[in-house]
Amino acid sequence: MADLKMLDASDRELSSPYMMWYRFSRNSSAVIGTLILLSVVIFAVFAPYLTPFPKHVGAVVDFRARHMAPDWIHWFGTDKAGRDIFSRTVFGLRISLLLVIGVLGISVPVGTVLGLIAGYFGGWSERLISGLTNVMLAMPPLVMALAVSNLLEPNLMNAMIAITLLWWTWHARLIYAVSKSIASEDYIEAARLAGAGPIHILFREILPNCIPVLSVKTTLDAAFVILFGATLSFLGFGVKPPIPDLGSMVADGRQFIPDYWWEVLCPGAALLYTTLGFNLLGDGLRDMFDVES
Template sequence: MFMLMRRNVVSMIGFIIVIAFLIMGIISPYILTKPEDAWGTTYDVSKRYLPPSLEHPFGTDEYGRDMFNRVILGARFSLIIAIGVVGLALVIGVPLGLIAGYSGGRTGTALMRITDMFLAFPPLLLAIALAATLGRGLENAILALAISWWPWYARLIYVQVNTVKSMPYVDAARVLGLGSFTIMFRHILPNALTPVVIQASLDMGSAVLEAAGLSFLGIGVQPPTPEWGLLVSQGWQSINVAWWISFFPGLAILVTVLGFNLLADFAREFMDPRLRITMMTKEVV
């Protein structure tokens, strides 16, 4: 996989961006040069709205806090949001879709009708309504987005399971007397996960983007948490005075989402046998 990626410049760029984002999210609290500024615990009027410079590469905000350190620390919160939203949506959606697809009948119909009830609402609109109801906070933003996203995974795995469960090896497992739990999680689920993995890769970037949207609207993460969407929102109020406050966290969101999208495109091509053969053929030629 890595050999194919290494020769695909676009995919390699996406891979590097994602790895850099992951590393930054993990180590950011330990590499801060101005931790008080990053966490928003200081206030220095004399440093308000300083433009980008060697001392402050991303300038300072309305409270005189160094934006470079705040953007760096913001990667950690964006990583937490991305993993939390996608992970929770998978935990809810995949088992429900698997059970509905394998069981069929009234059980499958009932589970899919519940899923359809959630799918009837636009995901972002539902997330906004849930976040406004639950209140501001990192955990509430993650929960609101996960609740609005799990039905897509349930529907996706449901369709895949309906295809896979009719395969001969599944019938053979039933003849051998294996239990339903074993058949579902050992024989069906691993062969139905390809589109789910691709969708999850795309949704990592989307989670960062939509969480930023919630914070920008004032119903996401609470200040002074340096989440990228909140930083963009705070900088927007003074965009005519200090453009850099919104620009750099916005650029971080753009690059991160682009990286996940590029990597997801490669994952889709690699996991599709026909596309993978085409890629390998091109490499040989």
């Protein structure tokens, strides 16, 4: 009887993580998304060693090789300056991932903390944070980002600033809604009566219950950040040339369509490949955590 009780206790402890992993591993789209992102990260991190022409990411000009179609030497062809598009695309993936890390690394913690404060304390803090969030959300994101980028010099840091000024609002609103519903639970009141302080309740009681929805939201947002950054670069307000960026590469190649189609198709396909990986992984995390859509 004692052994059965110990087995049941062990099964209860392992059931939740096991079931989450089972749902994730059985989700083919989640596995494919993980493999896609793993390949993107490997190429981005080891770009100088995995690209045939790493020097082509800089101000290199070879007019004898300009507009060459894809072949065994130049897998994605060459651009108007004779630079290898495959090498520049791989380094462009590195820029996209840096943008995701920079934007979400700031906006997610800021939005999470503000959402926790507004949802738990309520009162004037809730009105202040909710009012600020509503004001920021009322501004068209692209217009706001273009305005900020127009005031600053086009580079990766300023592109991060322009996107981060807007992105924390969605995380703040999400965590506010979740924490406000959790704050009324009995175990929160029990922790308060047991002498737990606000910091303990916010980060040890409420925040762990926000992790599932926060993980799904962050993963899906990574794809939108990449697209948003590519849009800024496409419009000339993102990364400054000759640094390769997928959005600026598409913008440079569009003037040569349809004759030199690979100059747009290949960077665009890399952009689609990366965002697809984040979306598939986000769907897998949603199924693993059993988060409602």
